[in-house]
Amino acid sequence: MDTVISVDHLRKTYADVVAVDDVSFNVHHGEIFGILGANGAGKTTTVEILQGLRAPTGGRLEVLGLDPHRETDRLRRRLGAQLQASALPDRLRVAEAVRLFGRLHTPRVDVGATLEAWGLDRLRDRPFGVLSGGERQRLFVALALLGDPDIVVLDELTTGLDPTARRATWDVVRQVRAGGTTVVLVTHFMDEAESLCDRVAVMDGGQIVACDTPRGLTARLGGPVTITFDVTGRLDRTTLLAVPGVDSVTIDAAQVTVAGQSVAAAGVAVALAEQGIRPDDYRTRYPTLEDVFLSLTGRPPSGRNRT
Numbered sequence: 062m063d064t065v066i067s068v069d070h071l072r073k074t075y076a077d078v079v080a081v082d083d084v085s086f087n088v089h090h091g092e093i094f095g096i097l098g099a100n101g102a103g104k105t106t107t108v109e110i111l112q113g114l115r116a117p118t119g120g121r122l123e124v125l126g127l128d129p130h131r132e133t134d135r136l137r138r139r140l141g142a143q144l145q146a147s148a149l150p151d152r153l154r155v156a157e158a159v160r161l162f163g164r165l166h167t168p169r170v171d172v173g174a175t176l177e178a179w180g181l182d183r184l185r186d187r188p189f190g191v192l193s194g195g196e197r198q199r200l201f202v203a204l205a206l207l208g209d210p211d212i213v214v215l216d217e218l219t220t221g222l223d224p225t226a227r228r229a230t231w232d233v234v235r236q237v238r239a240g241g242t243t244v245v246l247v248t249h250f251m252d253e254a255e256s257l258c259d260r261v262a263v264m265d266g267g268q269i270v271a272c273d274t275p276r277g278l279t280a281r282l283g284g285p286v287t288i289t290f291d292v293t294g295r296l297d298r299t300t301l302l303a304v305p306g307v308d309s310v311t312i313d314a315a316q317v318t319v320a321g322q323s324v325a326a327a328g329v330a331v332a333l334a335e336q337g338i339r340p341d342d343y344r345t346r347y348p349t350l351e352d353v354f355l356s357l358t359g360r361p362p363s364g365r366n367r368t
């Protein structure tokens with residue numbers, strides 16, 4: 062597995078504020094690597110250092126074998142970053158934006174092919190100022206990908222988008238990965254990290270408190286699977302307790318709650334069927350990244366945007 066970014070004991074202070082505190086991680090070629098955390102966790106500072114926009118106070122880092130602080134110009138050709146909304150004038154048309162930013166790259170950018178690749182051709186004559194939030198983000202991703210960089214950094218790409226536009230933007234990010242570009246995705250949305258990222262670094266108070274695949278994080282830290290259902294007839298509690306992976310069975314009037322490891326989910330359904338019980342409102346709740354965040358930081362995430 063090729064490492065394209067390596068960060069080792071990175072530290073960044075602003076006067077008495079420790080924004081990034083002894084952070085280490087690697088990003089592999091071709092993955093979507095998420096940096097997840099609440100406001101002020103140190104995410105943006107970390108990715109700004111990766112792009113050479115800020116100097117680290119301490120630690121070592123390499124991006125595509127380059128030192129971002131000392132070899133910024135060489136890195137800029139290989140690392141794309143998303144613009145802020147304020148970077149484009151409202152009257153600039155979509156095709157003009159692609160043409161304008163395309164001039165910064167060699168070889169020349171094929172404007173028509175770029176518009177088509179990102180589903181922007183029907184918007185080509187529309188001024189930036191009238192684009193919807195999702196259309197703007199699609200344009201920003203297209204601009205960040207001009208020049209075919211090896212890595213792209215996307216920071217809070219879906220903030221303020223409605224559920225449909227968010228999902229469409231996720232598809233655009235998957236399209237970026239499918240094209241072979243490594244994505245570093247900064248987000249404070251748990252569901253975004255969970256469904257989009259191959260691996261996630263959870264940041265809190267300037268530190269990385271966990272780094273793994275979303276599934277690895279939830280399996281390790283997310284707590285038990287919970288199965289709830291309603292029954293009207295008699296239920297043999299001991300049979301359910303004997304199901305492999307079941308830790309507890311609680312019966313409260315007609316509602317039954319079973320907690321256990323993920324392996325228990327199928328076993329409980331089978332045990333009920335064997336008892337001839339047809340439960341109502343049968344629900345299985347698997348741990349989510351939100352549970353992981355809670356267990357790591359002791360508080361719920363600030364970025365709630367479940368869809």
Ligand SMILES: Nc1ncnc2c1ncn2[C@@H]1O[C@H](COP(=O)(O)OP(=O)(O)OP(=O)(O)O)[C@@H](O)[C@H]1O
Nearest residue numbers: 075078080098099100101102103104105106107249
């Ligand atoms: N230029 C600066 N001067 C002083 N403190 C700063 C500066 N930039 C960031 N900070 C502080 O560093 C900490 C980390 O900020 P950072 O922007 O990296 O967090 P973040 O995780 O990206 O947050 P958000 O999701 O709100 O953007 C915060 O406490 C912030 O106030």
